[in-house]
Amino acid sequence: xxxxxxxxxxxxxxxxxxxxxxxxxxxxxxxxxxxxxxxxxxxxxxxxxxxxxxxxxxxxxxxxxxxxxxxxxxxxxxxxxxxxxxxxxxxxxxxxxxxxxxxxxxxxxxxxxxxxxxxxxxxxxxxxxxxxxxxxxxxxxxxxxxxxxxxxxxxxxxxxxxxxxxxxxxxxxxxxxxxxxxxxxxxxxxxx
Amino acid sequence: xxxxxxxxxxxxxxxxxxxxxxxxxxxxxxxxxxxxxxxxxxxxxxxxxxxxxxxxxxxxxxxxxxxxxxxxxxxxxxxxxxxxxxxxxxxxxxxxxxxxxxxxxxxxxxxxxxxxxxxxxxxxxxxxxxxxxxxxxxxxxxxxxxxxxxxxxxxxxxxxxxxxxxxxxxxxxxxx
Numbered sequence: 337x338x339x340x341x342x343x344x345x346x347x348x349x350x351x352x353x354x355x356x357x358x359x360x361x362x363x364x365x366x367x368x369x370x371x372x373x374x375x376x377x378x379x380x381x382x383x384x385x386x387x388x389x390x391x392x393x394x395x396x397x398x399x400x401x402x403x404x405x406x407x408x409x410x411x412x413x414x415x416x417x418x419x420x421x422x423x424x425x426x427x428x429x430x431x432x433x434x435x436x437x438x439x440x441x442x443x444x445x446x447x448x449x450x451x452x453x454x455x456x457x458x459x460x461x462x463x464x465x466x467x468x469x470x471x472x473x474x475x476x477x478x479x480x481x482x483x484x485x486x487x488x489x490x491x492x493x494x495x496x497x498x499x500x501x502x503x504x505x506x507x508x509x510x511x512x513x514x515x516x517x518x519x520x521x522x523x524x525x526x527x528x
Numbered sequence: 529x530x531x532x533x534x535x536x537x538x539x540x541x542x543x544x545x546x547x548x549x550x551x552x553x554x555x556x557x558x559x560x561x562x563x564x565x566x567x568x569x570x571x572x573x574x575x576x577x578x579x580x581x582x583x584x585x586x587x588x589x590x591x592x593x594x595x596x597x598x599x600x601x602x603x604x605x606x607x608x609x610x611x612x613x614x615x616x617x618x619x620x621x622x623x624x625x626x627x628x629x630x631x632x633x634x635x636x637x638x639x640x641x642x643x644x645x646x647x648x649x650x651x652x653x654x655x656x657x658x659x660x661x662x663x664x665x666x667x668x669x670x671x672x673x674x675x676x677x678x679x680x681x682x683x684x685x686x687x688x689x690x691x692x693x694x695x696x697x698x699x700x701x702x703x704x
Contacts, residue, residue: 364560372550393560512536
């Protein structure tokens with residue numbers, strides 16, 4: 337019942353255009369995580385991801401009319417903006433090295449130090465493998481496989497036909513499988 | 529789902545788990561709300577005037593344009609003014625003339641470079657008296673019979689005390 341009472345993104349957008357701060361707060365809290373996580377997976381550095389997230393919501397504040405509810409959802413719009421910001425930043429500078437802290441963080445639930453180390457290593461390998469994919473493959477993989485967006489929404493974010501998303505995703509998965517296979521023997525040696 | 533896809537999805541599991549804990553910095557929301565408040569801060573009267581001149585009308589009145597507009601307004605107002613003066617004279621004794629809202633003003637004339645008005649962060653309005661002959665400097669007609677009398681004007685003064693723009697003011701029932 338309470339879910340029905342939640343205003344839609346289009347309603348919140350209409351209110352924030354009129355200067356309703358509460359509406360903006362609600363929009364931010366609803367979408368901040370998905371925007372930040374997408375940026376983080378694209379650029380691999382939490383600082384850059386935070387900057388891109390901030391710029392994305394600043395654009396919504398300064399130019400709210402850029403979002404047209406008739407053309408798609410607010411989430412797809414925000415993801416599209418952050419994607420362009422990260423891509424532009426990537427053109428300006430080399431891909432940032434992933435944060436060491438991030439790569440090994442949040443493994444405290446593992447029972448032993450060795451398990452923690454191995455889990456962190458696996459996660460780091462996966463991170464590195466995804467970051468080494470070409471940008472077009474990486475964004476398709478992050479959107480469809482990690483954020484589990486439907487192909488149509490991913491196509492809206494990227495700005496390409498659904499067929500292109502599918503083919504990029506297939507290539508990304510194949511390339512990722514190769515990269516992970518290269519890491520596998522190393523992991524095996526480590527466990528022996 | 530093919531075995532390869534199953535293996536890949538299994539490989540994603542720790543990454544998905546890790547990603548689920550990633551959140552933007554806590555201070556970000558506060559900064560964005562401050563930006564939102566700034567964006568929607570109330571606009572002062574003189575800023576609205578400038579916006580009206582610059583955006584809503586799609587033009588910024590130049591000095592020449594202002595003069596033409598002021599002249600046209602005067603030409604249009606003069607017969608009406610004459611009629612109203614007659615009506616005031618014919619009004620029965622004891623009838624009070626309307627007070628505060630009976631002022632007529634010209635458009636603002638930029639003084640110097642109009643870009644200074646846009647650059648000014650704050651401005652205040654100062655009511656001054658000026659020689660009536662100064663009307664001529666802005667292309668406005670001067671009544672020879674009243675040439676010796678002063679005329680009131682509103683001066684828009686910038687942060688540094690320098691005048692930015694002015695407009696002439698007169699009572700609704702006062703001849704110019």
